Amino acid sequence: MKYGIIIGSHRAQSQSAKIGSYAQKVLTAIDASSQFYTVDLSKKPLPLWDEGVWRGDDAWKVVWGPMAAQLKSCDAFVVMAPEYSGMVPAALKNFFLLAGRDELGHKPGLIVGVSSGLGGSYPVVELRMSSYKNSRLNWIPDHMVVRNAEHVLNGDVSQSADDTFMRARFEYCLRLLGQYGKALALVRESGVVDFKNHPNGL
Ligand SMILES: Cc1cc2nc3c(=O)[nH]c(=O)nc-3n(C[C@H](O)[C@H](O)[C@H](O)COP(=O)(O)O)c2cc1C
Numbered sequence: 001m002k003y004g005i006i007i008g009s010h011r012a013q014s015q016s017a018k019i020g021s022y023a024q025k026v027l028t029a030i031d032a033s034s035q036f037y038t039v040d041l042s043k044k045p046l047p048l049w050d051e052g053v054w055r056g057d058d059a060w061k062v063v064w065g066p067m068a069a070q071l072k073s074c075d076a077f078v079v080m081a082p083e084y085s086g087m088v089p090a091a092l093k094n095f096f097l098l099a100g101r102d103e104l105g106h107k108p109g110l111i112v113g114v115s116s117g118l119g120g121s122y123p124v125v126e127l128r129m130s131s132y133k134n135s136r137l138n139w140i141p142d143h144m145v146v147r148n149a150e151h152v153l154n155g156d157v158s159q160s161a162d163d164t165f166m167r168a169r170f171e172y173c174l175r176l177l178g179q180y181g182k183a184l185a186l187v188r189e190s191g192v193v194d195f196k197n198h199p200n201g202l
Contacts, residue, residue, distance in 0.1 A: 001181050003027055004074035007040040008081045008092030008123075009114075014042060015149035016080035016114050022153045023078045023112070026174050037070040041091040049097040064098055071103035076181035077137065078174070081123035082114040088123045088131075096131045101195050104137040106188050108180035110173055111143040120145040133201040140180050142173050 005024055009016035017040055027034045046067075052060050081088050111127050113120035124143050132139060146152060146166060151159065158164040187193065 001031065001033075001076060001178055002035040002037065002074045003177075003181075004071055004077040005036055005038040006077060006079045006092070006095065007038065007042070008079065008089050008095070009040075009042050010084075010089050010091055012042050014082065015116065015146075016082050016112075017042075019112060019114060019146055019149065019153055020078065020080050023080075023170065023174060026171050027078075027178070030171070030175060030178065037074055039067065039071075039095070041089075041095060045091065046094055046098060048094055053098065068099070068103055071099055074103075074107065075185060076107055076177050077104065077109040078112060078177065079109055079127070080112045080114055081127055083119040083121075083123050086119070086122045088126045093131075096135060100135050101199070104135040105195065106136050106138060106184055106193055108177055108184050109137045109139050110177045111139055113143065113145040114149050115145070115147050116149050118147050120147050134199075136201060138180070138184060140173075140177060142176055144170055144173055 003024070005020045007014065007016045007020045020038060020040075024036050024038070027036075044067075047063060053064070079092075081092060111124050113122070113124040124145060128139055131137065144166075148162065152163040152166045153170070154163075158167055
């Protein structure tokens with residue numbers, strides 16, 4: 001199983017990146033043969049979408065082509081979505097303009113809302129409402145909300161009861177994601193998916 005780890009933060013030293021690394025460690029412990037492709041949108045910022053994407057401009061082929069190929073080869077995604085002013089960061093929304101059905105279609109995704117305080121729910125709600133319509137990314141029913149992010153998921157040993165809960169829940173969600181990864185491969189291989197006649201969702 002190849003996992004795409006998407007870090008939606010704009011900050012170079014982000015909690016989202018820390019949590020993405022933690023997810024990778026847990027997934028490796030679950031299955032040592034797991035493979036990963038990480039997109040950290042702060043370290044490799046993508047230009048804002050423009051019509052050159054639809055025209056297939058060379059500049060976009062250079063910027064987006066290699067990333068798109070990697071995303072296509074993934075079976076499942078873990079998306080770290082920090083809460084910025086009660087919203088999903090612009091870099092992550094831009095990512096969902098660029099990544100579409102070819103990269104994400106009918107693959108499972110785990111949303112991880114991230115907050116340094118007691119927020120983190122708004123990004124979950126926003127991604128569940130948008131982001132999937134044309135891409136057909138399949139958000140799994142369970143999600144994570146990592147609150148007080150600085151104080152949890154640090155190192156290998158739990159530091160508190162909240163940390164212990166978070167670690168157990170994260171492992172559970174990641175195990176579920178792996179099973180959805182296997183199950184939705186059957187949907188993609190079924191021959192029913194028809195992006196030619198149904199390119200966009202409603
Ligand atoms: C521009 C900006 C806006 C923010 N707005 C919120 C917010 O509305 N709610 C919240 O819980 N945290 C907010 N935060 C704090 C983030 O939760 C915090 O930075 C956390 O570590 C997740 O972001 P990171 O992955 O970039 O570190 C905001 C942070 C930034 C940089």
